[in-house]
Amino acid sequence: MGSVRIYGPPFSTAVSRVLACLVEKEVEFQLVPINLAKAQHKSPDFIKLQPFGQVPAFQDDTTTLFESRAICRYICEKYSAMGNAELFGRGGPAERASIDQWLEAESQSFNPPSSALVFQLVFAPRMGLKQDPKAVRDGERRLGSVLDVYERRLGESRFLAGEEFTLADLSHLPNAHYLVNATERGELFTSRKNVGRWWEEISSRPSWKKVVEMHKEAPPTA
Amino acid sequence: MGSVRIYGPPFSTAVSRVLACLVEKEVEFQLVPINLAKAQHKSPDFIKLQPFGQVPAFQDDTTTLFESRAICRYICEKYSAMGNAELFGRGGPAERASIDQWLEAESQSFNPPSSALVFQLVFAPRMGLKQDPKAVRDGERRLGSVLDVYERRLGESRFLAGEEFTLADLSHLPNAHYLVNATERGELFTSRKNVGRWWEEISSRPSWKKVVEMHKEAPPTA
Numbered sequence: 516m517g518s519v520r521i522y523g524p525p526f527s528t529a530v531s532r533v534l535a536c537l538v539e540k541e542v543e544f545q546l547v548p549i550n551l552a553k554a555q556h557k558s559p560d561f562i563k564l565q566p567f568g569q570v571p572a573f574q575d576d577t578t579t580l581f582e583s584r585a586i587c588r589y590i591c592e593k594y595s596a597m598g599n600a601e602l603f604g605r606g607g608p609a610e611r612a613s614i615d616q617w618l619e620a621e622s623q624s625f626n627p628p629s630s631a632l633v634f635q636l637v638f639a640p641r642m643g644l645k646q647d648p649k650a651v652r653d654g655e656r657r658l659g660s661v662l663d664v665y666e667r668r669l670g671e672s673r674f675l676a677g678e679e680f681t682l683a684d685l686s687h688l689p690n691a692h693y694l695v696n697a698t699e700r701g702e703l704f705t706s707r708k709n710v711g712r713w714w715e716e717i718s719s720r721p722s723w724k725k726v727v728e729m730h731k732e733a734p735p736t737a
Numbered sequence: 738m739g740s741v742r743i744y745g746p747p748f749s750t751a752v753s754r755v756l757a758c759l760v761e762k763e764v765e766f767q768l769v770p771i772n773l774a775k776a777q778h779k780s781p782d783f784i785k786l787q788p789f790g791q792v793p794a795f796q797d798d799t800t801t802l803f804e805s806r807a808i809c810r811y812i813c814e815k816y817s818a819m820g821n822a823e824l825f826g827r828g829g830p831a832e833r834a835s836i837d838q839w840l841e842a843e844s845q846s847f848n849p850p851s852s853a854l855v856f857q858l859v860f861a862p863r864m865g866l867k868q869d870p871k872a873v874r875d876g877e878r879r880l881g882s883v884l885d886v887y888e889r890r891l892g893e894s895r896f897l898a899g900e901e902f903t904l905a906d907l908s909h910l911p912n913a914h915y916l917v918n919a920t921e922r923g924e925l926f927t928s929r930k931n932v933g934r935w936w937e938e939i940s941s942r943p944s945w946k947k948v949v950e951m952h953k954e955a956p957p958t959a
Contacts, residue, residue, distance in 0.1 A: 566886045567846060578831045582841035589834035609800045612811035619804035622844060624789060664788045 519544040521586075522561070523570030524551060525729040528633065528689035529583040530571045534729060535685050536587040538722040541598030548733065584622060587682055599722075601679045610677075617675040617683035624664075628657035629690035636698040658703055662710050669709035674717075684717045692718065692727065741766040743808075744783070745792030746773060747951040750855065750911035751805040752793045756951060757907050758809040760944040763820030770955065806844060809904055821944075823901045832899075839897040839905035846886075850879035851912035858920040880925055884932050891931035896939075906939045914940065914949065 521537070521544055523530035537544050549555045549570055557568045564572035565581040573580045575593065580586050591603035604610040632654040635646050668675060675683045691714060695701035705711045717723065743759070743766055745752035759766050771777045771792055779790045786794035787803040795802045797815065802808050813825035826832040854876040857868050890897060897905045913936060917923040927933045939945065 566890065567842070567883075578834065580834055580838050582838045582845065585834060585837035585841045588837050589830055592830040592833060608811055608814040611814060612800065612802055612807060615807035615810050616802050616804045619807040619844075620789070622841075623804065627849075661789075668788060 518574075518576050520547055520574045521545075522547040522564060522572040522574075523549045523556075525726065525733050527551075527570050528630065528693070529569070531689040531692075531726050531730070532583040532686055533571050533573065533586050533590075534726045535688055535723055536590050536602070536682065538725050539599045539602055539685065539720075540590055540594050542590060542594050546729075584618060584686060587686070591682060599680075601681065602685070603682050604676075614676040614681045614683050617681075618686055620661075620675075621683065621686045624661045625658070625687060626690065628654040628661065629694060632658065632698070632700060633690050633693045636700065637693050655700065655703070662703055662707055665713075666707045666709050669713045674713065680717065680720070684713070688717060688723050688726075692723075740796075740798050742769055742796045743767075744769040744786060744794040744796075745771045745778075747948065747955050749773075749792050750852065750915070751791070753911040753914075753948050753952070754805040754908055755793050755795065755808050755812075756948045757910055757945055758812050758824070758904065760947050761821045761824055761907065761942075762812055762816050764812060764816050768951075806840060806908060809908070813904060821902075823903065824907070825904050826898075836898040836903045836905050839903075840908055842883075842897075843905065843908045846883045847880070847909060848912065850876040850883065851916060854880065854920070854922060855912050855915045858922065859915050877922065877925070884925055884929055887935075888929045888931050891935045896935065902939065902942070906935070910939060910945050910948075914945075 519537070519542055521530065521533055525531060525534060525546070534546075549561065551570070555561060556565070556570055561572065562568055564574070564579055567581070569581070571581070571583060571586070573586045573589075575589075578589075580589060588603065595603075604614050631650055635651050635654065638644075639646055665675070672678060674680050691704060695704055695714065695718070704714045741759070741764055743752065743755055747753060747756060747768070756768075771783065773792070777783060778787070778792055783794065784790055786796070786801055789803070791803070793803070793805060793808070795808045795811075797811075800811075802811060810825065817825075826836050853872055857873050857876065861868055887897070894900060896902050913926060917926055917936065917940070926936045
């Protein structure tokens with residue numbers, strides 16, 4: 516198990532997604548620091564691991580992977596019996612498909628506006644970049660529409676894919692964490708009854724609390 | 738098998754992605770027309786199938802799904818032995834993960850700029866909307882960078898995930914089809930040696946030709 520390595524800083528939302536999955540699955544891993552401020556993710560050695568020059572990269576023995584959601588799927592398949600064995604479903608194609616569709620909803624509908632807001636409201640100020648007020652307004656409007664759909668869905672089931680916490684819920688944690696805890700836009704989540712209840716439940720999981728602790732140990736300025 | 742239904746017009750890139758998968762897997766299906774010009778995708782009945790009001794929606798007996806890439810994964814799992822049995826891999830977690838990571842590269846890196854270009858250069862003129870020259874320039878620049886990574890990758894292997902045509906390649910067909918055949922930006926693909934060879938090979942598959950025929954039978958004005 517000691518052969519699992521993840522490359523990247525914990526404060527990155529994509530790195531955090533994989534960390535949350537590894538902790539939830541109780542898979543031991545080594546975190547290899549990559550300093551984005553020093554452009555280590557654009558170095559020739561890193562490009563060999565991740566051809567787009569983005570974090571995270573991932574290694575497990577001879578398997579090298581990129582793209583956080585693909586890495587999470589791999590961890591759940593490879594270590595299916597470890598830790599939370601429900602994380603990517605246990606049943607047939609229909610159960611897996613329900614998780615997949617909400618994981619895709621995160622990737623296609625939730626992620627674009629929430630990533631834009633996290634960049635504008637959290638990372639741009641830290642990097643000394645000017646905020647783009649139009650991008651903030653567009654992001655808020657688009658994320659609000661997505662969360663209206665989530666509000667209806669989460670009135671029908673405890674979690675997005677059904678009654679169990681799955682990869683679909685987990686994948687929302689990193690962006691939602693920044694929006695609720697590091698901006699004044701947390702109301703997007705907390706003002707919606709079912710979304711607020713869901714956020715409270717998924718963000719209270721010991722696995723996610725452990726990832727948040729890792730943010731503190733390696734802040735963006737490190 | 739007659740119980741598989743896909744809702745949406747074939748000219749939609751997301752609908753085409755699912756059609757290509759169904760044809761490749763030789764799964765019989767019924768195509769249910771949805772008229773976007775008449776906003777049928779925003780009707781209460783359609784919202785019950787697809788809560789975001791987007792095409793396609795998909796049904797297979799009692800399973801209702803949305804998100805084209807999740808639907809493709811489901812079709813490959815449910816009908817694993819039918820048609821092209823290699824489409825989503827046959828081996829262990831590492832083979833599946835290689836397909837997943839390039840499917841995610843399509844979704845996260847290739848799709849945003851290529852969808853923006855298809856909208857600006859193909860659909861906006863058809864809808865009588867004004868083109869945004871900055872969105873076109875940004876899309877070209879970003880897609881070019883992504884295709885530079887693909888060019889290196891496709892110098893190492895015949896297809897994106899390895900030596901077999903998979904869901905990862907298939908998922909690129911709809912946007913690439915419009916860019917090569919309905920705009921003057923086809924050079925983005927054809928000027929790159931390996932990408933051009935790959936495009937030629939994947940777009941020549943009988944399954945994709947069948948989907949292109951379906952575009953002609955139900956054009957956007959229908």
